[in-house]
Amino acid sequence: MLTWANEHQDEYLNEMLRLEGRGYPAIYLTCGGCGRADPTFRCEHQTCYGPSLFCQPCIVQRHAVLPTHWIQQWDGKYFVRQSLKDLGLVIQLGHPAGTSCPNSTKVHKDFVLIDVTGIHDIALNYCLCDSNIKERQQLMRVCWWPATVRTLQTCATFAVVRLFQTLNCLGKVSAHNFLKSLELLTNNDGLVPVPDRRRAFHHIVCQYRITLMMKHAGRGHDPSGVHGTAQGELALWCHACPQAGINLPDGWDNINWDAMPEDLRCVSFFFRGGEGLQFWSLLQASRYKYFFSSHRIAIFGSL
Ligand SMILES: [Zn+2]
Ligand SMILES: [Zn+2]
Ligand SMILES: [Zn+2]
Numbered sequence: 001m002l003t004w005a006n007e008h009q010d011e012y013l014n015e016m017l018r019l020e021g022r023g024y025p026a027i028y029l030t031c032g033g034c035g036r037a038d039p040t041f042r043c044e045h046q047t048c049y050g051p052s053l054f055c056q057p058c059i060v061q062r063h064a065v066l067p068t069h070w071i072q073q074w075d076g077k078y079f080v081r082q083s084l085k086d087l088g089l090v091i092q093l094g095h096p097a098g099t100s101c102p103n104s105t106k107v108h109k110d111f112v113l114i115d116v117t118g119i120h121d122i123a124l125n126y127c128l129c130d131s132n133i134k135e136r137q138q139l140m141r142v143c144w145w146p147a148t149v150r151t152l153q154t155c156a157t158f159a160v161v162r163l164f165q166t167l168n169c170l171g172k173v174s175a176h177n178f179l180k181s182l183e184l185l186t187n188n189d190g191l192v193p194v195p196d197r198r199r200a201f202h203h204i205v206c207q208y209r210i211t212l213m214m215k216h217a218g219r220g221h222d223p224s225g226v227h228g229t230a231q232g233e234l235a236l237w238c239h240a241c242p243q244a245g246i247n248l249p250d251g252w253d254n255i256n257w258d259a260m261p262e263d264l265r266c267v268s269f270f271f272r273g274g275e276g277l278q279f280w281s282l283l284q285a286s287r288y289k290y291f292f293s294s295h296r297i298a299i300f301g302s303l
Contacts, residue, residue: 008024022074023040023051031051031060044070044081060089068115068157085123093138094127103128109150112195113144114156116163118186118192145208154200161208175202
């Protein structure tokens with residue numbers, strides 16, 4: 001840290017400033033895709049196609065499966081952020097990326113997709129080639145979770161839901177603060193209104209958690225399905241919990257508490273947990289914290 005502070009701070013600052021411009025001639029004189037002169041578009045994330053500049057058709061075509069990347073357009077002095085929807089990208093569901101559907105239908109004009117890069121307006125078409133595949137199923141098959149089952153207007157990518165789940169369980173990040181962060185990633189100056197999708201995001205996270213529990217419990221492989229789930233079948237096996245014959249001393253169920261020295265009684269005791277699941281466990285005191293925190297994280301994570 002000291003070496004960086006004393007010798008390299010200016011270098012790092014200059015490199016950051018350098019990214020505000022177009023870079024060196026080899027990447028901005030001709031389009032990185034078709035070779036056309038004077039390209040003006042690049043991807044803000046640069047994790048997909050690097051710092052090269054592209055013409056509009058090439059940047060749109062290269063983001064056919066990356067609709068939540070932000071695009072920057074060089075206006076002669078600086079880069080201006082653009083959305084792929086404004087540049088003409090239309091996602092076609094039900095067919096390989098970049099191909100068209102002979103029986104497509106447009107979605108709601110205000111369709112919004114929440115992703116780790118922000119909150120995006122998206123233009124997409126559903127496929128009507130197979131009427132058995134519902135529109136919401138087409139969304140799930142590209143890893144977008146719809147907030148409603150009818151009048152589909154908001155989705156969240158599986159990636160952003162997983163990120164929130166982890167941050168919420170380990171970092172105690174609330175849905176409100178998480179959504180606020182995504183809004184700032186979308187528009188940091190607050191001058192452009194960002195679609196308010198808090199209620200929709202809550203629905204998505206609740207559905208995701210319930211469905212994940214069902215999946216982990218194997219309910220998808222049971223003919224009776226989700227609604228055939230019996231009481232307690234979603235409880236997790238906890239390796240920290242005492243199990244008879246594994247990590248409990250012989251005679252654990254016949255302890256003579258009166259004969260046990262008073263200062264050792266706290267080592268073993270019964271614990272009863274609630275919130276939908278009932279646990280009768282003989283716990284060692286040192287395991288209490290792990291038991292409680294692990295079950296909260298796995299099951300009861302709150303919004
Ligand atoms: Zn091009
Ligand atoms: Zn990109
Ligand atoms: Zn089709």
